[in-house]
Amino acid sequence: MLGGTFDPVHLGHLRSALELLEVLQLDRVHMVPAKVPPLRDTPQVTPEERLTLLQLGIGDTPGLVADPRELERDGPSYSADTLASLRREYGDQARLVMALGHDAFLRLADWHSPQRLFELAHLVVIDRPGCEAPLTTALAELIEGREVFSPGALMRRPAGGLLRLALPTRLSISATEIRRRLASNRSVRFLLPEAVEGRILDNLLYRRR
Numbered sequence: 001m002l003g004g005t006f007d008p009v010h011l012g013h014l015r016s017a018l019e020l021l022e023v024l025q026l027d028r029v030h031m032v033p034a035k036v037p038p039l040r041d042t043p044q045v046t047p048e049e050r051l052t053l054l055q056l057g058i059g060d061t062p063g064l065v066a067d068p069r070e071l072e073r074d075g076p077s078y079s080a081d082t083l084a085s086l087r088r089e090y091g092d093q094a095r096l097v098m099a100l101g102h103d104a105f106l107r108l109a110d111w112h113s114p115q116r117l118f119e120l121a122h123l124v125v126i127d128r129p130g131c132e133a134p135l136t137t138a139l140a141e142l143i144e145g146r147e148v149f150s151p152g153a154l155m156r157r158p159a160g161g162l163l164r165l166a167l168p169t170r171l172s173i174s175a176t177e178i179r180r181r182l183a184s185n186r187s188v189r190f191l192l193p194e195a196v197e198g199r200i201l202d203n204l205l206y207r208r209r
């Protein structure tokens, strides 16, 4: 699972999802847009629209799935609930991985039920350019004894490990920068898939109101 606000989805997300699939030898990557992201402001664009942009971005890419399950739940979109739902679907023995960027990982101790995430899945932290801050004490305690150092080490158990991973392609693209560019009428070409760019421009999304 790669959760996020996807406000909007960009090539940093999509390329990372694809490389996770390959490097970790996963069957598929569920990309799950948050309906109500718990730790940030409400996005300007509706969850349904963010899902549509994600579907357009993924297109027919094998192994990547635009997963609407958080849109079907009320209240804050907690990843622990999403992982529990995936666990029910795939069963106790399946290897589940929750991937997140290093920026998101640094705030993990503030998430809802962070211990439970490790009961349900392995956590894989994707290196992201410009996000090298030290870990807080709470985060260091949370991950104590969990770290492994190769994708193969995650194969032995269905959940519970932590792997920090430098994927082959590191893209310093962020949705914040894309929203800024759109708000000031600057080009976002080559930062996100053409179909996503087309829909955003046609519908005047992310324009300053």
Ligand code: ATP
Pocket: 003, 004, 005, 006, 007, 011, 012, 013, 016, 099, 100, 101, 102, 103, 104, 126, 127, 128, 171, 172, 173, 174, 175, 176, 177
């Ligand atoms: P924003 O700038 O609005 O915070 P974002 O670009 O970080 O957005 P999110 O939807 O918040 O996008 O990200 C979803 C997940 O993807 C997070 O775990 C985030 O760390 C990760 N991620 C986002 N951009 C990249 C990137 N360029 N490379 C690798 N991981 C990324």
